[in-house]
Amino acid sequence: MTTHPNESDERTERTDEHDDAESGEPTAADEEGAAAAADDEPEIVDGRTIEHLLTDHERDIAATAKGTDATAAKRPTLDLPRLELGRRDFMKAGAVAGAMGSLAGCTSILADEDGEDDGGAAASGDHTVPPGEHDEYYGFLSGGHTGEIRVVGLPSMRELMRIPVFQAESARGFGHDARTSELLEEAGGYTWGDTHHPRVSQTDNDYDGRWLFVNDKANGRMARVDLKYFETDAITNVPNCQGVHGACMQLPDTQLVFGVGEFRVPMPNDGRDVDDPDEYGSVLTAIDPETMDIEWQVQVDGNMDNGDGGKEGRWFFATGYNSEEGVTEAEMTRSDRDYVKAFDIPAIWDAVENGDYEEISGVPVVDGRKESSLNQGDRPIVRYVATPKSPHGISVTPDGKYAIASGKLDPSCTVIGVEEIAEVDDPQDAILGQPRIGMGPLHTAYDDRGHAYTTCFIDSVVVKWDYEEAVEAEAGSEEPVIERHDVHYNPGHLIAAESYTASPQGDYLISLNKLSKDRFLPVGPIHPENDQLFYIGDDDAGMQLIKDKPSYPEPHDASVVHKDKIEPAKTWDPDDYELDFVEEGDESFERVDENTVEIEMWARRNEFAFPEVELREGDEVTIRISNVETTSDVIHSLAIPEYDINLALAPQDTREVTFTADEPGVFWAYCAYFCSALHLEMRSRILVQPDE
């Protein structure tokens, strides 16, 4: 039942059966040319379009987009330049075509390309990373109710960095300088958040390494991390919605970021309808990834949960629970069915443009509830697919053919056809398979060989299964199941390397287990979680448990990105921020008026521009400070004790802080980053003369 990536397998044969492509398979020479040119500037060498691969409906959408400039700007979904095949665009077309299951051999093309990258740690059979060697992948883990993102390396599972997102954090000075503290303040002033689903931006259904997006389940927000600097650079406060649970995107090019609203609340939640749950609502929120502005929301029935975008750009899928619209656990779990919601993104754009929305809290809210008139015609904006009890995770297969939802309170997964969802009259007919997986199936990840891997919370296993076989098999059959591997214990999410792209790597998988029990040295009543790394690259040998990694509560989900797709800056580029850089020699101290002081200064190894700063009690003081170092890793900080300030300054970075000098005395500001042998002597004496 297991298949080898280099062998023709049953899945490929089945793909062939479904094949409706007319022609145009690339030759091996074409593939090599495309791969070699992949890093070059996009260049149109061939006017072929892939329009023949689209359904009639998709062709209509593309035509509409072409015809309306304003719409096209807001609708990068199937924008036409991408429909013309250049050398680079060939890659896009391959992904899109693969997503539709309509270009024979496409999946194996991608697999071959992956083969080169997989070579390193995986091929050697040794999953260690000796001192001084680099990991193969970045793992971006959410930090759950720490409010942060964590960066780990795979396969070492070493934590490389933390990125504070929704909380102030002193080592990186996040929330200590003016820019980041304003960011947190404007996003509601909360001191924490609950990050769940980190997703890295994609171009052509592959990671582009530009941004990472993550939700705040607690306070209904969405944040963006700039992967050039590994720093949070935007937070959007989402109205009409308490908890943004899923954080996902429209593919293939991250045209929109989606916040999947969970808790049903009054809209707006300002004291109205407090006692009337019938009036509560839950919304999907579409956010522009560039501006982080909210474009629109769609109100739906029931609570929503997780989501994932179809590879082809039209559909977005979200699971949900509480179709009963109850307010207690008993009420919420009464029904045997809940819904997967399939959002037709172009149709929603049309509704917004047609004015078919209500503006609530300044946002256009489109009515996507089952009974909405927008769902009654032949082009409903939301299709409701009834699936067994409280489907939890949902993810689209790399080939784009299926959205697979996990049952949570039902032992099955539900395989929904992406192409079919657009074509069937009754959404239930889009259900193509429903294998029995195990107790408490929560989330599903993919390799590059047609396998799905599903966590079962109650069984404490990861189940490997064949999703094409599930389409062939009877509903409720266990036949597609290839292997069950124990995890320790009670897994929530899992993630395979590049599982969310059209071309997963197929080598590593992390199971994010909520309980660790006895797996680590005891550290008191608050246990770490246990993120277990598996090697999944050898179908004959089966899943291999490589590492237990204790994790501070509570990593919730992750994305795993190949190292070649992230290109962080080593030092700051002053052009990337608004503040003026302070060069050595340009330092200044200015008393602007009676009680206002403006200081511009720099830091370099062993000294601050001013060894001494004299203030008067009550002064309003603004300090702008640049790290003039150009050598990477020579970081300084400006710690101002008693005034509760610590500005971290990477090379070429400039930060600003304003404080009131309300405590008289002598305060030795110092550098908290150990920077040289004279680090201890690096300081500035702040004299605050008493007001008498």
Added chain:
Amino acid sequence: MTTHPNESDERTERTDEHDDAESGEPTAADEEGAAAAADDEPEIVDGRTIEHLLTDHERDIAATAKGTDATAAKRPTLDLPRLELGRRDFMKAGAVAGAMGSLAGCTSILADEDGEDDGGAAASGDHTVPPGEHDEYYGFLSGGHTGEIRVVGLPSMRELMRIPVFQAESARGFGHDARTSELLEEAGGYTWGDTHHPRVSQTDNDYDGRWLFVNDKANGRMARVDLKYFETDAITNVPNCQGVHGACMQLPDTQLVFGVGEFRVPMPNDGRDVDDPDEYGSVLTAIDPETMDIEWQVQVDGNMDNGDGGKEGRWFFATGYNSEEGVTEAEMTRSDRDYVKAFDIPAIWDAVENGDYEEISGVPVVDGRKESSLNQGDRPIVRYVATPKSPHGISVTPDGKYAIASGKLDPSCTVIGVEEIAEVDDPQDAILGQPRIGMGPLHTAYDDRGHAYTTCFIDSVVVKWDYEEAVEAEAGSEEPVIERHDVHYNPGHLIAAESYTASPQGDYLISLNKLSKDRFLPVGPIHPENDQLFYIGDDDAGMQLIKDKPSYPEPHDASVVHKDKIEPAKTWDPDDYELDFVEEGDESFERVDENTVEIEMWARRNEFAFPEVELREGDEVTIRISNVETTSDVIHSLAIPEYDINLALAPQDTREVTFTADEPGVFWAYCAYFCSALHLEMRSRILVQPDE
């Protein structure tokens, strides 16, 4: 030049030469009995005292302590019960005797005992920890300017837990419930701290696993972590002092915790003497480990830095810089000499009891400056030992014979005799050796075989050397150096397993390197640090680099404790906190008056006691909540979105929070710890009715 632990070596021979013990060596049978009974209740089986091992001076101190009950209570230093040899007390005497270098063979006794524990990871020669197996050691790393403590396992170097100390942190709910938020508020209300030196409490010069103490260099505080719960339970705000740098203790029984004050500031620092650096002072602060109250301070000349307690309980050593008492880097580094200060703890107690102090900010401050009258007689309270330029780290050898200071701006280490410091007329005569180690020597750790390991910041090496040989060799000789091993890059502190006890384990050592440069996947301009693990148990093979561990900025120092010496609780014991536990059935909602609500509730898998809580806008609400689970690792939390609250609740824990319900609306409080398949449905609907 290298020696093997099981061979008679030069060091042992030299110890024999220095041997001045008259008799009383325990037999092998005694040793076995003592080891076997070590965990029993202390029992006096033999009235032998070790008074014959003491110097005349120490005998005087012991007699004084015996004669004055009140003094004895405050002076556990050489309290008499420990001077009588019981089965358990034999261990203490062994340590004390070893510390004085006066009981032949003592060091090898300790080494033999260690041998049993070392067996595991070290003996196998395989330093991996496979999934499901436990580490051998706890490493407690400070988090620098994160304000936290981190717990790692050795040799896996996996981070097992974070312990927030000086900052609020939402995943553990630290600073979110009443008790811990009051703790932070009463300690000054700062949002961050700069933890440098974590030290685990000792009994008999060995870790007792009770507490961990750590300083805040930024805001002058000292915190205590309860190692039963791995939670910070006390923070002391230290007056007359801006930055508490070193955090150390009086040994052998953690009679006092010492905060080594760094920055010279006016005393008190309230606006007086702002312009007059001559009036600034720097203090050593003695804190009672049980009450965390400040007992006394000693003012000294110059800035202080790191410190370590002598094994015998009388002396405490601190390094220092800026003997020039300058206020700029140039002024501070002008002199070629700075001082190691040796504090005579019983003499300081005498001064306090004699009223020889000035009370400043409510604390008795004893004048320990060089010119103080208290330093002029034959029993100075502080002895100033001039050593080359800005000595930085200082640590006492496991046998208690030497305090070794590292030169920082001088390539040498200075070996100071602990017994000698009490006996010589001129403190300079206590300098017994001064080997040339390398450029920028900062800190020194020890194995169980007479070797010192010193980090050299500028050379980026750890230097292994023989400290007895350094006593024999000419000053400035490199002869004692055995090995130099590159580290990557620029190490600050280093720590060997149990190096701060009388019986280091001798197998693992961590070099805490400040720069990582290119050692890990790039993560933007803020780099991780690199904590490198070495196996040092094979003198023939030399130091072996085992692992690079990236660390979030900025682990500063660490203590490494054998796993058998820490016994954390798996669940909370309600007797350990003041709040009443709320059993199922005892939940209550009480409107105490017009706008005051008191709620007592519980949490268990899938539900809170109240699925719904109705409040009125403006209500002052206090919630007390217990986790009624008894199964370890089944953690819940009470997250109250929009109200910025997240209470973590380990099994049997009870927490309380008070907030004002000033935002009308519907707020779904939920459990942020993934606790069961119905975790998502575990919630309480908080209705805040608008005030109209």
